[in-house]
Amino acid sequence: MQVPPVFIDMSLEDQAQELRGRKFLKRSPQRGIEDDLHKIIGVCEACFKEGQESEVEMVLNDIVSIMVLIPLERSENIILAFCEKLTKAQGSKLGSVCLRALWLLFQSLDDRSPMRYPVYYHLIQIAKQTDSVHLVYQDIDHLKQQFANCPPSSDQLQKLYRLLHEVLVKSNQSEQAALVMIELLGTYTDKNASHAREDAIRCIVSALADPKTFLLDPLLSLKPVLFLEGELIHDLLNIFVSENLSAYLKFYKEHKEFVTTQGLNHEQNMQKMRLLSFMQLAESNPEISFDIIERELQMKPDEVESFIIEVLKTKLVRARMDQAARKVYVSSTMHRTFGRAQWQQLRDLLHSWRGNLSSVQEGMKSITAAQLELLNQS
Known part of the structure; x- marks a missing residue:
């Protein structure tokens, strides 16, 4: 989503004074710029009710243009208050305006600013409410680039990935949701993998339910999934990884209630197992x-x-x-599993291709040499 930057040729105090003067914002006594912004943000929901869409966007962009110029140590609470205000305002029809304003704030912050994370988290919350996650999220690689110079902590990443997974599932982007969930499980280490049980189960269920996900064996190597070995969900995953339809039907007959309580659809499972078989x-x-x-x-x-x-x-x-x-x-x-045997097969195939290309290259050299010889003779 592209949002043009906002530039205003006014001092911060004059901008705050101008915002206080708008008809839908209550006036307050002259104070410091941070106090002014807190007051303005505290009552800015008034513009959601009374202002036109273009007017609302102008006010929000004005607030952003001031916030990004205030030093970080003085602007953290203001930015968080602004994010919370926009997130709570989503009952209105102006959700896209709030999304654009927060995206402008995110893009305007220095890429080393630790405030980019909470702003982005609130962006995803608004995207969930407006069904527009595609405007602020492309894929995992792009997301990592956004935070390359100021990576969030493991706890922050886990919180963000859980929210992203929920939003992507809601938006019917099951493939992207599965990739996010795998990335989430990858944030756990040997020390805390045992605490990721719920995330691991959610990841497995999401992958099994996704009609487009067929390569499932990479899940078995994830540390949180390893801790589920011996549980029914792990047994079910193994069936989808390497067993046939008969094995699934036997499991379902013995654990019908378990499959149902996981939110899995038996008929969809049957269709997927037939494809895998x-x-x-x-x-x-x-x-x-x-x-x-x-x-x-x-x-x-x-x-x-x-x-x-x-x-x-x-x-x-x-x-x-x-x-x-x-x-x-x-x-x-396509192989259901991709282990050592498949890598060896791929290696042999590439070696064969290289040999064939060398033969073609030598053949072309011979043809070229013959043509040159004919030209010289003529």
Whole structure:
């Protein structure tokens, strides 16, 4: 979100005096600039009720232009008060105005300022209320760049990631939400990983429920997830990582209430496990008959073709379906797990490509040399 900077050719005192003079702000006796700003911020909700959108934005931008010029040691409480005021004002139709004003404040603060974190946290809160998180959050890498010169503490990051995850889920950005949750678990160390139980469970449930997340084995190496070993949620994760549909159905039959209480949908789990099971079949079988699919995925004959079409739409498997022969011919598939064997396979493939490219290069040299020789002879 791009918000133009605000420049006012007036002293701070004159700006505060001008703000106090607006019709929707109560006047107060002349005081120090910080006291003036506290008074102004304390009653600025009046402009949400009486002012036009453009007028409200002008007032908020004026306040920002003053705050960013006050030394940090004197402006912390003012900035926090401003953030709280805008966050609480979201019952109005001017949510986008508040979002822009706070984004302007965030962008105007020095990138080494510790106040960037609380401002950004309140930005995400407003984005949640206005369903506009896409305006202030791109991805984890961009977020880290925003705080590269003044990194938040681990506790602050955990608090921010939890809020971000909640907002992204609410905005139906499940893939981004899963990445944020994985990043959250990565903030825990061996010393405090055992205290991350709730975050770890939330991360697993979020990944299992996400219809676009299929590579799940990286979760098993996260320290907070390791502490869940032996619990039902860890067993369920292992089924989605490496087991087949039959294993899931057995687990569900024995722990139906547990699956339901985690907020997971059994039918969605079945569909995901069928996709994962088919991927596992495709890894070692370049040719799969409809009969095998019916048996292994526990499907009716008239469900197979539509299921294969859904598989191909995900691009997890590249294949060709032959309805007449009742077979699927697999050309490539994404691996459910990516361990040592897969790295070795990738290494061998890259070496093969390099050898082929060298052969092509030598062949082109020979052709070029022959063409030059013909030219010289002519």
